[in-house]
Amino acid sequence: MNAPLRRVGVVVMVLFGLLFANLNWIQFYKADEYRNSDYNGRVQVAEYERKRGNIEAGGTAFAVSKDTGGKLRFVRTYPGGEKYAHVLGYKPVNLGDTGIERAENDFLAGTSDQLIVNRVKDMFTGDETGGGNVLLTLSKRAQDVAYNQLRGNEVGARRGAAIALDPRTGAVQALVSMPSFDPNPLASHDTTAASAAYNKLEKDDQRPLTNRALAETLPPGSTFKVIVAAAALESGVTKETKIPAGALWTPPTSGSPIKNAAPSICPESQVTLKEAVRESCNTGFAQLGVKLGADKIKEKARQFGFEQEDLSVGQLGDGGLAVAASRTGTISDANGRPDPAALAQSSIGQRDVRMTPLQGAMIAAAVANDGSQMRPYLVKQLLAPDRTTSYYTAKPGELRRPVSSQVAGDLQEMMESVVTGGTGRKAAIDGYTVGGKTGTAQSGPNDPDHGWFIGFAIDDKGNPVSAVCVMLENAGKGGSSEAARIGGQIMKAAIADGGR
Amino acid sequence: MTAAATPAPSPATTGEQPGVRLARSRRNSELSLLLLAMVLVAAYGATVEANVLDTVTPDFWVPAAALGLVFLGLHLVIRWLAPFADPALLPAVALLNGIGVGFLRRYDLARATPTEREDLAIFAGTGGRQLAWTLAAVVLAAGLLALMRDHRSLSRYAYTLGLAGIVLVMIPAVLPGRFSEINGAKLWIRFGGFQIQPGEFAKLALLAFFAYYLVRKREVLSLASRRVLGIDFPRGRDLGPVLVVWLISILVLVFEKDLGTSLLYFGMFVVTLYIATERVSWLLIGLTLFFGGAYLAYVLGASVGGPFANFYDRAQIWLDPFAEPYDRGYQLVQGLLTLGTGGLFGAGPGGGQPTLLPEVQTDFIFAGIGEEIGLLGLSALLVTYLLIVERGLRAALEVRDSFGKLLAGGLAFTLGLQVFVIIGGISKLIPLTGQTTPFLSAGGSSLMANWLLIAVLLRVSDGARRPVAAGGVAARPTGTPPEQLHGAPTEVIRP
Numbered sequence: 001m002n003a004p005l006r007r008v009g010v011v012v013m014v015l016f017g018l019l020f021a022n023l024n025w026i027q028f029y030k031a032d033e034y035r036n037s038d039y040n041g042r043v044q045v046a047e048y049e050r051k052r053g054n055i056e057a058g059g060t061a062f063a064v065s066k067d068t069g070g071k072l073r074f075v076r077t078y079p080g081g082e083k084y085a086h087v088l089g090y091k092p093v094n095l096g097d098t099g100i101e102r103a104e105n106d107f108l109a110g111t112s113d114q115l116i117v118n119r120v121k122d123m124f125t126g127d128e129t130g131g132g133n134v135l136l137t138l139s140k141r142a143q144d145v146a147y148n149q150l151r152g153n154e155v156g157a158r159r160g161a162a163i164a165l166d167p168r169t170g171a172v173q174a175l176v177s178m179p180s181f182d183p184n185p186l187a188s189h190d191t192t193a194a195s196a197a198y199n200k201l202e203k204d205d206q207r208p209l210t211n212r213a214l215a216e217t218l219p220p221g222s223t224f225k226v227i228v229a230a231a232a233l234e235s236g237v238t239k240e241t242k243i244p245a246g247a248l249w250t251p252p253t254s255g256s257p258i259k260n261a262a263p264s265i266c267p268e269s270q271v272t273l274k275e276a277v278r279e280s281c282n283t284g285f286a287q288l289g290v291k292l293g294a295d296k297i298k299e300k301a302r303q304f305g306f307e308q309e310d311l312s313v314g315q316l317g318d319g320g321l322a323v324a325a326s327r328t329g330t331i332s333d334a335n336g337r338p339d340p341a342a343l344a345q346s347s348i349g350q351r352d353v354r355m356t357p358l359q360g361a362m363i364a365a366a367v368a369n370d371g372s373q374m375r376p377y378l379v380k381q382l383l384a385p386d387r388t389t390s391y392y393t394a395k396p397g398e399l400r401r402p403v404s405s406q407v408a409g410d411l412q413e414m415m416e417s418v419v420t421g422g423t424g425r426k427a428a429i430d431g432y433t434v435g436g437k438t439g440t441a442q443s444g445p446n447d448p449d450h451g452w453f454i455g456f457a458i459d460d461k462g463n464p465v466s467a468v469c470v471m472l473e474n475a476g477k478g479g480s481s482e483a484a485r486i487g488g489q490i491m492k493a494a495i496a497d498g499g500r
Numbered sequence: 501m502t503a504a505a506t507p508a509p510s511p512a513t514t515g516e517q518p519g520v521r522l523a524r525s526r527r528n529s530e531l532s533l534l535l536l537a538m539v540l541v542a543a544y545g546a547t548v549e550a551n552v553l554d555t556v557t558p559d560f561w562v563p564a565a566a567l568g569l570v571f572l573g574l575h576l577v578i579r580w581l582a583p584f585a586d587p588a589l590l591p592a593v594a595l596l597n598g599i600g601v602g603f604l605r606r607y608d609l610a611r612a613t614p615t616e617r618e619d620l621a622i623f624a625g626t627g628g629r630q631l632a633w634t635l636a637a638v639v640l641a642a643g644l645l646a647l648m649r650d651h652r653s654l655s656r657y658a659y660t661l662g663l664a665g666i667v668l669v670m671i672p673a674v675l676p677g678r679f680s681e682i683n684g685a686k687l688w689i690r691f692g693g694f695q696i697q698p699g700e701f702a703k704l705a706l707l708a709f710f711a712y713y714l715v716r717k718r719e720v721l722s723l724a725s726r727r728v729l730g731i732d733f734p735r736g737r738d739l740g741p742v743l744v745v746w747l748i749s750i751l752v753l754v755f756e757k758d759l760g761t762s763l764l765y766f767g768m769f770v771v772t773l774y775i776a777t778e779r780v781s782w783l784l785i786g787l788t789l790f791f792g793g794a795y796l797a798y799v800l801g802a803s804v805g806g807p808f809a810n811f812y813d814r815a816q817i818w819l820d821p822f823a824e825p826y827d828r829g830y831q832l833v834q835g836l837l838t839l840g841t842g843g844l845f846g847a848g849p850g851g852g853q854p855t856l857l858p859e860v861q862t863d864f865i866f867a868g869i870g871e872e873i874g875l876l877g878l879s880a881l882l883v884t885y886l887l888i889v890e891r892g893l894r895a896a897l898e899v900r901d902s903f904g905k906l907l908a909g910g911l912a913f914t915l916g917l918q919v920f921v922i923i924g925g926i927s928k929l930i931p932l933t934g935q936t937t938p939f940l941s942a943g944g945s946s947l948m949a950n951w952l953l954i955a956v957l958l959r960v961s962d963g964a965r966r967p968v969a970a971g972g973v974a975a976r977p978t979g980t981p982p983e984q985l986h987g988a989p990t991e992v993i994r995p
Contacts, residue, residue, distance in 0.1 A: 001905045002897050004775045008909060009893045011771075012916040016886045019920060020879060022929045026839045027875035034840020039825045039833055041856040042841055071855075094826070 048072040051130030053108045055088050057138040063088050076187040082180035083147045086211040090183035094191040095198055103314040107132045107382055114391045129385040137171035137380045142494035146174040149486040159473035161212035161357040164490050167365035167464035169396035170374030173494040177212040214323045217354035221441030222280045223452045224349030228289050231300035233407045239414055242270040245284035251340040258286040258344055277414040278422035282348050289347025290340045294331040301328045303402040304363050315379045316394050326359040360454040360469030368456030368464035371408035375399040427488035433458040438480035451479020453487040466491040526587040527579050533591035538568040541598030544849050548606045551850030562622045567598050570638050577642040582962035592888050593954050600940035603869050604630045610855050626861050626942050633944040640948050641955035651959045655712045655903050662709030668702035673755040686756040699761050700949035711906035714776035722777035745769045760921045760933025766790050767917045772910040818931035831858050835867040835926045846874025861942040867926050889916035895961035908960040911953050
């Protein structure tokens with residue numbers, strides 16, 4: 001019996017050899033991966049050991065860390081609550097982080113390479129100085145107004161978004177998505193409660209977690225006419241050129257007619273381009289679009305920022321909140337041939353045209369800024385933990401130049417007429433030249449229409465000071481007029497706050 | 501390795517030179533090794549306190565000293581009752597047991613609030629309870645040494661033990677879940693705040709029965725065979741017992757929802773069968789049956805569900821624990837991350853965060869310890885386990901009767917297999933099962949059963965190393981030669 005006993009001894013050694021080899025695999029080869037895994041709570045404990053930096057706007061901190069003395073030492077709180085939720089995002093213990101909290105995580109946590117000097121200094125002084133501070137471009141007043149006005153909109157819309165930009169720099173002055181959510185429960189150290197809060201928001205059919213200002217694309221309706229008008233102006237049409245209009249127009253290949261929003265709008269057979277913009281004349285723009293051709297309209301939309309898939313809003317040129325691409329969609333028929341019916345629909349911002357509120361604001365901003373579209377950004381400055389050193393200050397840059405200043409001037413004039421005497425009267429601000437374009441977009445056979453407004457404000461010295469886009473999802477009747485009113489209020493607040 | 505060991509001395513040579521080669525009892529080596537082990541345990545305790553409390557309290561040595569006293573008591577009992585027992589077994593087990601108690605006290609410190617930490621009593625918490633269990637287990641082991649002066653006397657109770665073993669295995673399976681289920685595995689008997697794991701004791705009882713049965717049947721099992729493809733296969737009717745045990749282990753797998761226990765029983769039986777018959781075919785049959793059964797359970801779990809679903813679940817977790825890192829795979833994922841965080845050298849005793857790992861005081865204690873002592877420290881623990889197993893096998897090699905060989909060989913292998921099953925489980929080498937880590941995990945059942953196992957190994961090794969003239973058969977307390985033992989269940993091998 002001794003021979004098998006010896007073999008059993010060998011078997012045991014082989015089994016232990018397997019254990020040993022496997023431990024080597026885990027504790028040596030995979031050690032770094034496991035040590036830094038997202039699922040490893042130790043990473044988190046270490047992360048929460050250091051005080052995370054503030055996120056501030058207009059001198060007030062809207063994301064701060066408080067010392068709890070618990071196992072996870074610092075708890076993240078958001079004094080701004082729902083108002084800033086979609087910009088700041090949240091930094092939960094057991095869920096994914098979002099927003100600026102995610103985009104600037106390394107700097108806020110103090111682990112960024114930029115802060116290495118601070119960390120080395122801490123090593124010698126024994127201090128725990130925490131992470132760096134992020135200063136946002138947001139205007140507190142504009143953000144307040146955007147949030148309150150959107151929530152208290154007079155047409156009873158439950159979903160929507162508003163965003164305001166400084167046309168000269170691209171700095172975001174306000175960014176609100178409705179409905180919003182309170183990020184505080186999500187950052188709770190009670191992970192069960194945090195998960196429950198998250199699941200509730202996740203299941204909410206109003207999708208409060210979605211940042212509609214950047215990530216939601218909807219048919220832009222008549223606001224898209226600004227782009228068609230820009231294309232027309234570059235094709236030899238002037239703002240006084242008479243274009244064919246009428247109460248009803250049926251595209252050559254299709255039976256479904258294009259109508260105007262009301263019988264009173266451009267029933268004449270011809271109106272000037274300016275009148276067509278002011279009154280938002282569907283039949284005029286449908287015929288204009290068909291005359292220009294799909295390629296020109298698609299190209300102009302692209303020059304204004306449509307189809308861009310990699311835009312993000314945070315630091316300039318480096319990460320941030322992802323922006324969904326706006327689309328002109330297919331404007332041809334199933335065989336890829338030109339389809340006048342599709343083109344006519346697309347020219348008034350229907351069919352497959354989809355736009356984010358940010359894109360709307362960028363169109364208005366480019367028009368106001370004499371044809372120069374600035375890259376939008378949210379992060380104004382990165383400050384060291386001790387607030388003495390600045391590690392980054394935004395240097396605004398041009399993103400693209402969709403139209404010449406000549407064309408931009410014509411567009412400004414036409415859009416101003418919308419506010420002075422057309423569909424966007426409610427956006428007017430005393431002492432400022434305000435231009436804009438409303439839009440009412442059909443969303444579905446039985447759903448109420450979306451109301452849109454894109455606009456800008458220019459001060460008495462001719463400086464564009466604010467550009468805005470307000471979207472009220474399924475707002476129904478009066479939606480675009482209400483959007484214009486809210487847009488005007490937001491720009492007014494932004495101007496009062498110094499324009500940025 | 502044991503292959504290099506000298507063969508057991510023939511009675512002729514020892515008879516001619518009484519006491520010359522085997523006269524040294526090596527009890528003093530045992531004592532000094534034991535002291536060394538306790539010094540290590542005390543050093544571990546001091547490091548823990550330095551890391552957790554930032555200071556070493558004046559009574560850091562008390563747990564180590566208390567354990568040392570308990571083990572010293574057992575050492576004295578061994579001097580008296582089993583003077584020729586293997587001197588490496590007690591110190592090696594004492595080291596593991598001591599590290600286990602030390603880690604559990606360290607876990608208590610981690611769970612306590614900073615203010616509670618300062619005056620956490622030595623005998624409080626899981627650590628203190630484990631200390632008390634150690635005392636109980638060692639007393640039990642000493643009692644067994646006193647009662648069983650010759651391991652062959654065990655064979656008298658073989659059928660009783662076999663029956664008791666099967667009953668113990670079956671109790672948790674037939675009890676309703678609320679009395680027997682913890683973390684999805686039905687391995688327990690629970691009443692009030694108290695719980696025992698009968699399977700831990702069952703394996704000892706069953707093994708004693710296997711050894712007895714196989715000694716009686718080994719002739720027929722090893723001789724009658726048919727040769728197929730160069731391997732001798734047993735006759736159909738001789739397969740009966742194997743099939744019965746296989747069936748029991750599959751039932752355990754299905755009703756107690758535990759692959760580990762099932763693998764343990766079956767592995768134990770097949771290996772003793774192999775040792776008894778020296779037929780490789782038994783190993784092949786056993787492995788085929790087991791893996792076939794496990795695969796079948798997996799397939800049934802995927803398609804039918806019901807009682808097989810738990811096993812299918814566990815296999816899924818094993819294949820990809822990171823698929824549901826916060827859900828089903830949580831334990832295993834956290835175990836792996838804990839081990840990985842430890843890395844090569846570990847965070848130092850007291851430097852890790854065992855509270856982040858679920859079940860760290862029981863199933864995952866090896867990972868919890870590994871975070872702090874690293875790959876190097878865990879390798880040392882593995883070597884200590886290996887030492888115990890190989891010393892047990894050495895006792896089996898040296899003992900002269902076949903019952904003793906089977907008993908010691910089977911027990912030593914079972915201990916090794918259990919270590920493999922649990923440590924392989926938490927390190928994702930095999931599917932995770934609810935086994936305890938011998939001598940480390942918190943819990944009295946496991947500690948007592950494994951100390952009893954060590955007592956049997958000590959007894960067998962004493963019998964193996966005792967010089968014939970210096971005591972041997974003639975000096976047995978009963979005074980009767982083994983041939984006349986009740987039922988004559990065993991034989992003395994004379995090469």
